[in-house]
Amino acid sequence: MSTDHAFPPGFLWGAATSAYQIEGDPLADGAGPSIWHRFSHTPGRVAGNATGDLACDHYHRAQEDVALMANLGLNAYRFSIAWGRVLPDGRGRVNQRGLDFYQRLVDRLLEQDIQPMITLYHWDLPTALHDRGGWLNPESPAWFADYAQVLFRALDDRVAAWVTINEPWVAAVLGHLEGVHAPGHADAFEAARVTHHLLLAHAEACAVYRAIGAHQIGIALNLEPQYPASDSAADRAAADRRDAFINRWLLDPLFFGRYPEAMPAIFGPAWPDFPSADLERIRRPADFIGVNYYSRGWVQADPSAWPLGATRIQRTDAPSTAMGWEVYPNGLTETLLRLKTQYGNPPAYITENGAAFEDPAPVEDRVEDAHRVAYLRDHITAAGAALQEGVNLRGYFLWSLLDNFEWAEGYTKRFGLYRVDPEEQRRIPKASADFYRKVIASNGVGM
Numbered sequence: 001m002s003t004d005h006a007f008p009p010g011f012l013w014g015a016a017t018s019a020y021q022i023e024g025d026p027l028a029d030g031a032g033p034s035i036w037h038r039f040s041h042t043p044g045r046v047a048g049n050a051t052g053d054l055a056c057d058h059y060h061r062a063q064e065d066v067a068l069m070a071n072l073g074l075n076a077y078r079f080s081i082a083w084g085r086v087l088p089d090g091r092g093r094v095n096q097r098g099l100d101f102y103q104r105l106v107d108r109l110l111e112q113d114i115q116p117m118i119t120l121y122h123w124d125l126p127t128a129l130h131d132r133g134g135w136l137n138p139e140s141p142a143w144f145a146d147y148a149q150v151l152f153r154a155l156d157d158r159v160a161a162w163v164t165i166n167e168p169w170v171a172a173v174l175g176h177l178e179g180v181h182a183p184g185h186a187d188a189f190e191a192a193r194v195t196h197h198l199l200l201a202h203a204e205a206c207a208v209y210r211a212i213g214a215h216q217i218g219i220a221l222n223l224e225p226q227y228p229a230s231d232s233a234a235d236r237a238a239a240d241r242r243d244a245f246i247n248r249w250l251l252d253p254l255f256f257g258r259y260p261e262a263m264p265a266i267f268g269p270a271w272p273d274f275p276s277a278d279l280e281r282i283r284r285p286a287d288f289i290g291v292n293y294y295s296r297g298w299v300q301a302d303p304s305a306w307p308l309g310a311t312r313i314q315r316t317d318a319p320s321t322a323m324g325w326e327v328y329p330n331g332l333t334e335t336l337l338r339l340k341t342q343y344g345n346p347p348a349y350i351t352e353n354g355a356a357f358e359d360p361a362p363v364e365d366r367v368e369d370a371h372r373v374a375y376l377r378d379h380i381t382a383a384g385a386a387l388q389e390g391v392n393l394r395g396y397f398l399w400s401l402l403d404n405f406e407w408a409e410g411y412t413k414r415f416g417l418y419r420v421d422p423e424e425q426r427r428i429p430k431a432s433a434d435f436y437r438k439v440i441a442s443n444g445v446g447m
């Protein structure tokens, strides 16, 4: 069977990044600090006590990086806006110099025929809002809608698509339940309310956009298919619970206006009784669903593992990435097919897909990252297979353009098509950059 999955004309081939992970200089030009600035500057929270102070210095190198994107042949680029650069206090006063950075970036992208896809929130909540309760405050959806409106008015004439919230699950669970991401809370009673307010924030921004926007708006979810580690009833039930916990917790309210029935059982007293009017607002039809796909879950029942009674186990008989995530391209096809068969085949983008590997050292200004080339080839092929099954897939955004600040892992995990070391700031091409350039030029993975 040919692996040449031709993609439709107009298919978007992009790369994805986020503000705190690549920009550096987070307080430049009057910007206000974010919870990730505070968290990374708290000793012991991030590997090597790394911070986003340098990152890829993109705030000062945007023109050079747009030239890299053009050289790759990207026709789209997904990036996020740092809320605190535009609204230093999170609300009210607009910091024009912060907004101007994004105006210039959008104009440079359009000069190269690269369509911007802008993420409004990629985890970097202004500390000024966090100190007023952050996403636990019932006012937070309104704060977000006001911030979104400033950006819609400033940029919607030049922006093809908006993503409201990146991975609400990670922001809520890693940030408020597991405490390993900013703001570093480990409180069973926070995650459900934070997720609910993030979904309401998405809905309020969509409502504002319906009134003044002219293009597309959606949300980006980390979707991870769950498989039982054995065919025992206990493992199958554990996989179902983890599927509700990671995937359906977000998909079901967004598409059906209801939370999975498993959630109150999982969280017990920590699951509030949410008003049905809220769920009605959350079920507002966004224009597309963004899928961030990395791997699958291999799940074993484990009664000691609160709140799920299930754990994702590392397979020793399957290849995995430097993050410990199994390389499983079929999971991308299955995830996309599920959107078709269970959620009404909505317009979809792969808003993130990529892998960290222990890359070899550069030789003559080039990195031979064969593992990443293989990962990308297999996953782009898997996306093409879903298209051939009728999935309404509109584009693929590779994570990531540059090695960058990988959250709690600091700079120890490299996902980029270009190698970047914060202390020297060169962009060293990897074999995967050449591979992706060829995929874009031939609009598919030809063999």
Ligand SMILES: N=[N+]=NCCCCNC(=O)[C@@H]1[C@H]2[C@H](O)[C@@H](O)[C@H](O)[C@@H](CO)[C@@H]12
Binding pocket: 018, 021, 166, 167, 170, 222, 292, 294, 312, 352, 399, 406, 407, 415
């Ligand atoms: N249990 N469990 N599961 C944890 C699943 C978390 C999956 N991580 C992501 O999706 C993050 C996404 C993020 O947008 C980006 O900012 C990150 O740099 C990439 C790479 O890490 C991915």
